[in-house]
Amino acid sequence: LLLLGLESSCDDTGAAVVRARPDTRPEILSSVVAGQTALHAPYGGVVPEIAARAHAEKLDLCVEEALAQAGVGLGALDAVAVTAGPGLIGGVLSGVMCAKGIAAGAGLPLIGVNHLAGHALTPRLTDGLEFPYLMLLVSGGHCQFLIVRDSDDFTRIGGTIDDAPGEAFDKAAKLLGLPQPGGPAVEAEAKSGDPTRFALPRPLLDRPGCDFSFSGLKTALLRARDALVAENGGLSRADRADLCASFQAAVVDVITGKSRRALALYLAEAPTQPAFAVAGGVAANSAIRAALETLSAETGARFVAPPLRLCTDNAAMIAWAGIERFRAGQRDGMDLRARPRWPLDQSQPALIGFGK
Numbered sequence: 001l002l003l004l005g006l007e008s009s010c011d012d013t014g015a016a017v018v019r020a021r022p023d024t025r026p027e028i029l030s031s032v033v034a035g036q037t038a039l040h041a042p043y044g045g046v047v048p049e050i051a052a053r054a055h056a057e058k059l060d061l062c063v064e065e066a067l068a069q070a071g072v073g074l075g076a077l078d079a080v081a082v083t084a085g086p087g088l089i090g091g092v093l094s095g096v097m098c099a100k101g102i103a104a105g106a107g108l109p110l111i112g113v114n115h116l117a118g119h120a121l122t123p124r125l126t127d128g129l130e131f132p133y134l135m136l137l138v139s140g141g142h143c144q145f146l147i148v149r150d151s152d153d154f155t156r157i158g159g160t161i162d163d164a165p166g167e168a169f170d171k172a173a174k175l176l177g178l179p180q181p182g183g184p185a186v187e188a189e190a191k192s193g194d195p196t197r198f199a200l201p202r203p204l205l206d207r208p209g210c211d212f213s214f215s216g217l218k219t220a221l222l223r224a225r226d227a228l229v230a231e232n233g234g235l236s237r238a239d240r241a242d243l244c245a246s247f248q249a250a251v252v253d254v255i256t257g258k259s260r261r262a263l264a265l266y267l268a269e270a271p272t273q274p275a276f277a278v279a280g281g282v283a284a285n286s287a288i289r290a291a292l293e294t295l296s297a298e299t300g301a302r303f304v305a306p307p308l309r310l311c312t313d314n315a316a317m318i319a320w321a322g323i324e325r326f327r328a329g330q331r332d333g334m335d336l337r338a339r340p341r342w343p344l345d346q347s348q349p350a351l352i353g354f355g356k
């Protein structure tokens with residue numbers, strides 16, 4: 001099976017070719033990602049209209065490049081898969097239109113993929129995980145636990161009620177005068193800091209359930225910073241490092257505590273090959289990763305963290321999710337719709353499941 005995947009739901013244009021054969025690991029023959037960071041930088045956030053235009057301009061080039069790198073022509077493909085939502089609607093539409101054009105022109109089946117399913121199914125592409133596994137999606141835009149039962153069967157057992165953790169890292173960096181993206185900057189500062197100097201809150205940690213909240217933590221960090229500034233007229237290098245270390249320690253505690261609960265819920269179902277997978281940009285944080293690895297080892301679950309380029313937005317995960325749908329006999333027609341909101345867990349109302 002050879003699929004072309006397209007991704008254009010946020011600010012990365014992606015095209016990828018993935019091959020799957022029975023009994024061997026799937027192969028990513030190419031995965032091209034064209035970012036738009038520079039285009040949006042002057043505005044301090046992703047501008048939907050600019051994103052949609054950039055996707056429309058870049059998609060064809062990305063597809064050509066992905067096919068060239070994979071060394072295959074359109075004729076060799078079995079289907080084309082595309083992110084049909086959730087995301088910025090202009091970008092999603094650009095991708096869906098492009099995929100429809102390719103499908104119609106080359107006479108290929110069309111498969112619409114949920115972007116979040118792409119993220120959630122990635123550990124099967126990279127590590128061959130068996131269903132059901134527990135998944136923690138932690139990025140700049142998302143924060144949720146999913147029990148992944150099948151390629152189209154997800155149970156959401158918790159998520160953030162306000163900010164996503166990546167967003168919290170980014171805001172923390174901004175408060176402390178550190179560069180964006182904030183996660184890597186805060187992590188680097190935290191290495192030389194004292195995580196016990198500031199007693200920052202662990203929001204919702206003492207409450208039952210697997211939901212997160214990060215906005216109170218950000219406010220507490222702001223207060224700690226302001227108190228130091230009022231006292232000393234500014235922040236010393238040590239102050240900044242200690243604030244970062246204390247902030248990161250709070251995030252680690254919250255994510256680990258909630259993951260312990262989520263694992264307990266998941267393990268209660270007695271999966272035959274228990275596994276806990278993390279994905280999203282925040283999974284790059286080595287303190288968070290180490291804590292989750294230790295927790296998994298304690299509970300006997302296999303810990304899986306796919307490589308970062310496959311955890312952040314990319315089209316290989318869309319091609320793979322397309323392969324899973326294709327294998328399940330699912331196809332879409334030319335009436336495939338682009339959807340701005342599309343919860344993975346169909347039992348959830350459409351507004352839940354989005355950090356941003």
Ligand code: ATP
Binds near residue numbers: 138187281285
């Ligand atoms: P999404 O793709 O979910 O819509 P996104 O594009 O913002 O959102 P990603 O690209 O997956 O998400 O991740 C980016 C986020 O990850 C940023 O908020 C960034 O600060 C955070 N991040 C990256 N590296 C680290 C790190 N080492 N520690 C903590 N956070 C990090």
Ligand code: FE
Binds near residue numbers: 115119312313
């Ligand atoms: Fe994403």
